[in-house]
Amino acid sequence: MARQHKTSKTRSPKKRKNRPARPDGTEKVRANDHILINEFLFRRGETSLGAEIISFLTDHEGERFRSVELARKMGYGESRQLPGFWYVLHKLQEDGVIDKDSDRCYGWAGFEADTYEEHLIEGPHFPQPGKERYKVDQTYSGKLTTHPNGYGFVDVEGFDDDIFIGAEMLGEALHLDEVEVLVTKVPETYVSRQSPHQRCEGLVVNVVSRKLTTIVGTLHRENRRFLLKPDQRKILPEIHIPLRASKKAKAGDKVLVGDLEFLKTGGIQAKVIEILGAAGESQVEVSAIARGLGIDETFDTELLNFAENIREEITDADLEDRLDIRDKVVFTIDPVDAKDFDDALSIEKLSKGNYRVGVHIADVSHYVPEGSALDKEAHKRATSVYLVDRVIPMLPSRLSEKVCSLNPGVDRMAFSVFFNITESGEVKKYEFHKTVIHSKRRFTYEDVQQILDAGKGDYLEELQVLESLSKTLRVQRMESGGLDFETEEVRFRLGSKGEPIEVIKKERLDSHRLIEEFMLLANRTVAAYLTAKFALNEKMPHPVIYRVHGAPQMERVTVLANFVRKIGFELKLDRKGKESATVSSKSLRELLQKVHGTNVEFLVNELVLRSMSKAVYSPSNDGHFGLGFEHYTHFTSPIRRYPDLIVHRLLFEYEGARKKRKKISPERISAITGMLGSVCQISNEREKIATEAERESIKLKQVEYMSAHLGNTYAGVITGATEYGIYVRMVDFAIEGLVHMRNLKDDYYEYDESTYSLVGKRKKRKLQIGQRLKVKVHEVDMTRRTIDLTLE
Numbered sequence: 001m002a003r004q005h006k007t008s009k010t011r012s013p014k015k016r017k018n019r020p021a022r023p024d025g026t027e028k029v030r031a032n033d034h035i036l037i038n039e040f041l042f043r044r045g046e047t048s049l050g051a052e053i054i055s056f057l058t059d060h061e062g063e064r065f066r067s068v069e070l071a072r073k074m075g076y077g078e079s080r081q082l083p084g085f086w087y088v089l090h091k092l093q094e095d096g097v098i099d100k101d102s103d104r105c106y107g108w109a110g111f112e113a114d115t116y117e118e119h120l121i122e123g124p125h126f127p128q129p130g131k132e133r134y135k136v137d138q139t140y141s142g143k144l145t146t147h148p149n150g151y152g153f154v155d156v157e158g159f160d161d162d163i164f165i166g167a168e169m170l171g172e173a174l175h176l177d178e179v180e181v182l183v184t185k186v187p188e189t190y191v192s193r194q195s196p197h198q199r200c201e202g203l204v205v206n207v208v209s210r211k212l213t214t215i216v217g218t219l220h221r222e223n224r225r226f227l228l229k230p231d232q233r234k235i236l237p238e239i240h241i242p243l244r245a246s247k248k249a250k251a252g253d254k255v256l257v258g259d260l261e262f263l264k265t266g267g268i269q270a271k272v273i274e275i276l277g278a279a280g281e282s283q284v285e286v287s288a289i290a291r292g293l294g295i296d297e298t299f300d301t302e303l304l305n306f307a308e309n310i311r312e313e314i315t316d317a318d319l320e321d322r323l324d325i326r327d328k329v330v331f332t333i334d335p336v337d338a339k340d341f342d343d344a345l346s347i348e349k350l351s352k353g354n355y356r357v358g359v360h361i362a363d364v365s366h367y368v369p370e371g372s373a374l375d376k377e378a379h380k381r382a383t384s385v386y387l388v389d390r391v392i393p394m395l396p397s398r399l400s401e402k403v404c405s406l407n408p409g410v411d412r413m414a415f416s417v418f419f420n421i422t423e424s425g426e427v428k429k430y431e432f433h434k435t436v437i438h439s440k441r442r443f444t445y446e447d448v449q450q451i452l453d454a455g456k457g458d459y460l461e462e463l464q465v466l467e468s469l470s471k472t473l474r475v476q477r478m479e480s481g482g483l484d485f486e487t488e489e490v491r492f493r494l495g496s497k498g499e500p501i502e503v504i505k506k507e508r509l510d511s512h513r514l515i516e517e518f519m520l521l522a523n524r525t526v527a528a529y530l531t532a533k534f535a536l537n538e539k540m541p542h543p544v545i546y547r548v549h550g551a552p553q554m555e556r557v558t559v560l561a562n563f564v565r566k567i568g569f570e571l572k573l574d575r576k577g578k579e580s581a582t583v584s585s586k587s588l589r590e591l592l593q594k595v596h597g598t599n600v601e602f603l604v605n606e607l608v609l610r611s612m613s614k615a616v617y618s619p620s621n622d623g624h625f626g627l628g629f630e631h632y633t634h635f636t637s638p639i640r641r642y643p644d645l646i647v648h649r650l651l652f653e654y655e656g657a658r659k660k661r662k663k664i665s666p667e668r669i670s671a672i673t674g675m676l677g678s679v680c681q682i683s684n685e686r687e688k689i690a691t692e693a694e695r696e697s698i699k700l701k702q703v704e705y706m707s708a709h710l711g712n713t714y715a716g717v718i719t720g721a722t723e724y725g726i727y728v729r730m731v732d733f734a735i736e737g738l739v740h741m742r743n744l745k746d747d748y749y750e751y752d753e754s755t756y757s758l759v760g761k762r763k764k765r766k767l768q769i770g771q772r773l774k775v776k777v778h779e780v781d782m783t784r785r786t787i788d789l790t791l792e
Contacts (some may be wrong), residue, residue, distance in 0.1 A: 051168060053089060054149055056074055057107055060108075064106065065105060065106055065107070067086060071085045132158055134186050134200045138182075139180055140163070140183065143178055148236075151164065151170075154179060162199065163200045165181065167236075169202065169204060171203075174207075174212055174262075175232065175235050176212055178207075178211070179207055180204070182202055184203055210260075213258060214294070215260070216288045217232075218279040220251055226246055240270075241269070247275060254275075256291045257271060281497065282389070282500075282701075283497065286388065289696045290385065295385055303373060303377055304398075307396040307403075310398070323433040324436050325358070325436070326438035329346060330344045331344060331440055331462075332442050336444045339391060340391075340405045341405045342640065344439055349465075355423075356420055358416050358419075359416065359419070359519070359636070360406065361638065362414060364639055374395070378642050379642055379679065380682070383641055388701050389697075407442070408440065413434075413436060414436070415432070415434055425472035430529075445511040471510075482628035484589075487605050487609070490702075503701075519636045523632060523634060526647065526651060527546060527629075530633070531544060540666070543672050544676075546618050548617075549623070550622060551612075551625045552613065560608065563607065569595060598770065599771075603719045616680070617684055635647045635651075643679060699785050703780055713775065713777075714732055714775060716774065716775045717773075719769065720769060721756050724741055730775065735787065737788060743778060743789075744791065747765060749767070775791060
């Protein structure tokens with residue numbers, strides 16, 4: 001067995017003649033205890049008692065209690081109170097709010113990150129330099145994030161820590177609300193973010209604005225109403241739905257509720273807006289992820305009708321001022337399951353060993369007029385969302401999969417960038433043209449790789465030249481500061497009901513890199529041209545939208561450097577003082593090269609990625625650290641990304657005015673400037689949501705897949721060690737699970753922070769990052785989407 005927390009001394013409860021105590025310290029519930037439970041909960045209140053239990057256990061962090069002892073310490077030791085107390089206690093444990101160990105002792109569950117990378121990187125040390133500190137009795141405004149255990153944290157911009165809000169201090173505030181909080185306590189020192197008692201504390205005094213307007217969950221019948229168990233476990237208040245507002249839903253249905261009414265009792269009354277289906281069904285659960293994050297899978301009838309009326313055929317009028325290259329060899333290279341084709345390539349041989357490479361991008365702007373209802377909807381959605389079993393498009397499918405998509409064998413409108421490029425990868429000249437193309441072949445990445453490996457197949461010569469040029473471009477990009485990450489990704493083969501039948505690790509092929517390099521070249525070229533010709537116009541600077549990526553954050557770089565040193569690698573830092581350090585792309589690239597091929601390669605790649613800032617859209621050109629580019633934007637995916645559509649419009653409008661020697665009016669420049677601010681803000685928000693939805697859908701399918709393989713043994717690699725257990729990645733599936741301390745039965749293990757390992761107290765066995773071992777799938781929690789493993 002394993003030691004995780006101090007176990008408080010317990011005394012066996014006195015036996016009573018009419019109710020013998022059980023060996024585990026709990027008491028047997030008699031047949032009529034439901035009467036006592038109802039009576040007790042009516043007087044005390046389930047929600048109130050739950051908050052009281054959580055508060056007590058967090059105040060006694062690190063201690064463990066048998067259920068009878070806990071009830072006695074909290075003042076509920078009378079025989080008539082115990083059944084009701086146990087009912088609430090067991091419900092909290094089943095929901096994962098509190099923890100019960102193998103000795104049947106209860107305690108605060110604490111923090112367990114979904115992945116080791118989150119555990120390591122997402123918890124910076126305090127105080128952070130250059131940040132403000134809170135003052136007692138001062139009021140601050142910020143965003144509330146609640147925890148399933150009943151408490152919350154308020155993040156205030158510009159400050160070095162969150163403010164801890166105890167369960168009883170939340171008031172009527174809800175997860176993600178904008179709130180005003182009164183600071184009641186500021187500790188003298190910060191040690192870590194793991195414990196609420198090392199944090200500033202406060203009291204919510206006002207809800208400024210509500211973020212959540214709809215909630216997804218499962219209905220449970222309670223007398224003449226339904227209770228909703230939210231999928232988002234951070235939504236704490238009790239939510240009830242009157243039968244008249246249930247839309248004829250039944251218990252066990254997964255639903256979307258809205259019209260939230262916040263009651264004085266602390267609960268929420270709501271009405272069913274949409275019935276998604278039976279909870280637990282694969283397709284329903286994926287829909288629930290999307291709905292829960294505010295992603296709409298449907299389009300209004302007006303928009304669908306507008307899309308249906310768009311003509312697919314190209315007329316002579318459409319060809320005016322377009323370069324007709326339908327006779328040229330143009331082809332697409334995409335994933336095997338792709339439905340929308342944004343980009344295509346062409347290549348022609350020129351004199352003196354040079355080549356003319358064409359990067360052809362779907363001309364979505366031709367079909368989506370600025371300011372139209374369709375444009376406004378695309379602006380609102382900002383991105384397509386790619387879930388494990390479906391695509392939720394930014395544009396109606398008739399546009400995204402037919403009219404705009406560069407499908408093979410049909411004429412299509414495109415916006416093209418042509419490069420005159422030497423064998424050594426030097427771009428001698430480039431041109432922008434609106435074009436009409438005719439794709440000759442739809443390749444998958446696997447098709448192209450097979451042709452390149454075999455040295456025979458359709459358009460072999462063109463593909464070989466493109467591959468050679470792409471490798472040259474990649475070497476140049478690495479030499480100029482670019483980074484190349486190797487991360488493990490998976491896809492699923494699904495059954496007829498959406499259930500995962502097989503997990504397939506994605507392999508990064510040379511054909512992927514071929515497309516990647518030419519897309520990067522096009523994006524970089526468009527950004528540099530827009531900057532030089534228009535953004536830096538001395539008389540009237542023109543607004544441009546960029547894709548920017550800042551250097552890694554100082555505190556995260558320090559955590560990363562300390563971590564890799566303890567597992568035998570070095571990250572060279574550029575010191576700027578005793579407490580300040582930065583890192584160059586060269587140092588990061590050297591680290592990635594050192595770990596290549598090792599058992600910790602993918603872990604270190606993920607940690608490097610997490611240590612860096614997120615790439616975002618911005619009207620300011622701050623460069624792209626990860627790619628090593630001074631100028632960068634998104635031009636190559638207008639079917640699925642709204643900023644790309646905007647870049648198409650800007651390039652066409654600015655170039656058109658320049659060629660005609662016309663000036664764009666100050667009013668128009670002002671309007672574009674305002675529009676770009678909105679586009680950047682919304683696109684950044686929606687991209688973050690889309691990424692979360694994709695990640696959650698993958699996690700759902702991983703857990704669902706492993707639930708069908710309970711008891712099976714697999715090869716694994718330790719990817720993390722913490723005070724609560726070790727994370728192990730099963731190598732066949734790239735799926736990570738947790739071997740909890742309580743499931744390490746062969747010894748008493750202690751966490752050694754100096755080596756990021758667990759060490760057995762008696763046998764001295766060390767469980768260390770990078771170590772290979774066998775694990776058995778012990779337990780799967782579909783609600784929490786966690787996988788518990790044991791060692792073999």
